[in-house]
Amino acid sequence: MSDGSSLCLPPVRLAAGQFRLPGSKSISNRVLLLAALADGVTHLEGLLDSDDTRVMLDALRTLGVEVDADAPAGRAQVRGCGVFPVKQADLFLGNAGTAFRPLTAALALMGGDYRLSGVPRMHERPIGDLVDALIALGADIRHTGTPGYPPLTLGKGSISAGRPISIKGSVSSQFLTALLMAAPIHTGQQSADLVIEVEGELISKPYILITLNLMSRFGVTVRREGWQRFIIPAGACYRSPGTLTIEGDASTASYFMALGALGGGPLHIQGAGANSIQGDMAFADVVEDMGATVVRHADSVTVSGVRVAEGDRLKAFDRDFNLIPDAAMTAAAMALYADGPCTLRNIASWRVKETDRIDAMHAELEKLGAQVESGSDWLRVHPVDSSAWKAATIKTYDDHRMAMCFSLAAFGPVPVTILDPDCVGKTFPGYFSVFKDLVQA
Numbered sequence: 001m002s003d004g005s006s007l008c009l010p011p012v013r014l015a016a017g018q019f020r021l022p023g024s025k026s027i028s029n030r031v032l033l034l035a036a037l038a039d040g041v042t043h044l045e046g047l048l049d050s051d052d053t054r055v056m057l058d059a060l061r062t063l064g065v066e067v068d069a070d071a072p073a074g075r076a077q078v079r080g081c082g083v084f085p086v087k088q089a090d091l092f093l094g095n096a097g098t099a100f101r102p103l104t105a106a107l108a109l110m111g112g113d114y115r116l117s118g119v120p121r122m123h124e125r126p127i128g129d130l131v132d133a134l135i136a137l138g139a140d141i142r143h144t145g146t147p148g149y150p151p152l153t154l155g156k157g158s159i160s161a162g163r164p165i166s167i168k169g170s171v172s173s174q175f176l177t178a179l180l181m182a183a184p185i186h187t188g189q190q191s192a193d194l195v196i197e198v199e200g201e202l203i204s205k206p207y208i209l210i211t212l213n214l215m216s217r218f219g220v221t222v223r224r225e226g227w228q229r230f231i232i233p234a235g236a237c238y239r240s241p242g243t244l245t246i247e248g249d250a251s252t253a254s255y256f257m258a259l260g261a262l263g264g265g266p267l268h269i270q271g272a273g274a275n276s277i278q279g280d281m282a283f284a285d286v287v288e289d290m291g292a293t294v295v296r297h298a299d300s301v302t303v304s305g306v307r308v309a310e311g312d313r314l315k316a317f318d319r320d321f322n323l324i325p326d327a328a329m330t331a332a333a334m335a336l337y338a339d340g341p342c343t344l345r346n347i348a349s350w351r352v353k354e355t356d357r358i359d360a361m362h363a364e365l366e367k368l369g370a371q372v373e374s375g376s377d378w379l380r381v382h383p384v385d386s387s388a389w390k391a392a393t394i395k396t397y398d399d400h401r402m403a404m405c406f407s408l409a410a411f412g413p414v415p416v417t418i419l420d421p422d423c424v425g426k427t428f429p430g431y432f433s434v435f436k437d438l439v440q441a
Contacts, residue, residue: 015263021248021271023048035078040240105182108139117151169202188237206279250280260303261292316340335381348377355397367392
């Protein structure tokens with residue numbers, strides 16, 4: 001039961017049923033911005049209704065974009081305007097990286113008098129690499145707090161793309177996404193290509209593929225030379241595709257794939273499948289390798305598995321999760337029920353998310369009775385014996401994924417209490433209601 005600030009989940013044994021995923025956060029916030037920058041009116045179907053998308057919607061309206069949204073129905077109509085008519089604004093963007101980073105780049109290339117800020121955690125999430133790249137392009141951006149971090153003040157600037165823009169790829173793929181999405185603001189009026197070069201290894205590559213796919217739907221095809229060089233052609237500008245349907249959120253799908261794997265299933269997840277453009281659908285391979293049965297359809301996936309509450313065990317793993325860092329958190333929670341230690345590697349990006357997720361997962365998994373080890377970019381979780389489980393109160397750090405991941409601890413033999421369960425509103429306000437409908441005590 002919940003008192004608003006906490007939610008006690010009793011032990012559950014089974015999970016089965018079907019449900020439709022809410023719209024993808026990654027796609028929703030990208031297409032909202034692309035639609036605002038495009039020529040024409042875009043009708044969006046399946047738009048996610050969550051804290052992060054509301055932040056983007058509010059920002060676009062503040063900037064003078066005409067948006068008519070029916071949030072509960074997942075519909076919106078956006079009248080694109082290319083360059084935002086409002087040239088002076090204070091934007092509060094919460095903890096929404098998918099709004100803060102792309103809007104920073106877009107507004108920097110347009111020029112104006114803008115101030116961008118967020119919650120305290122947003123001011124601890126790095127943005128210096130993106131700012132440096134934009135300044136090299138001629139943008140006027142100043143850090144008004146700690147150098148390298150928000151909040152930011154943006155001025156007019158003088159954009160010139162006579163040489164390639166360089167951006168580091170090792171901290172967050174959102175920096176490259178921001179530059180790519182903003183680039184046609186400049187190229188639409190230019191006779192020369194705009195070239196973006198990535199320094200070092202690019203992390204979370206599937207998220208860049210989402211960006212490129214959506215830009216293409218809005219009429220801008222980016223030439224990619226490996227993962228180091230991206231070319232936005234001269235004259236490229238966005239045009240509305242008319243109507244665009246947003247697929248279900250693949251990161252959210254990971255929790256329900258886990259439910260099917262842990263609670264027997266079958267659990268049929270609708271809204272994203274083999275045709276998905278989201279890299280996190282690869283989490284189906286993870287649960288399959290851990291012993292679940294996965295049936296893939298074009299726009300859905302069905303997962304059946306073991307019954308860990310009855311003593312069954314999943315197969316342990318040692319795996320590189322660089323390509324699916326968000327869904328990887330679900331695997332860390334599933335490790336509680338494995339037949340040996342599970343190691344998650346190449347997850348340094350966890351440290352600059354909504355919270356330091358490596359430290360947070362380490363601390364909260366230990367509360368449940370697990371032995372946990374971690375380093376700068378890895379986490380190792382030892383399974384909990386049936387007699388070693390501890391009833392625990394899980395701190396969520398205002399991080400939606402912490403709350404949803406630790407709901408999976410309900411398959412243990414003792415109750416688990418989730419603090420601040422409403423933090424799931426960032427991406428899936430109805431998560432715990434759906435969870436309750438799919439599990440059996």
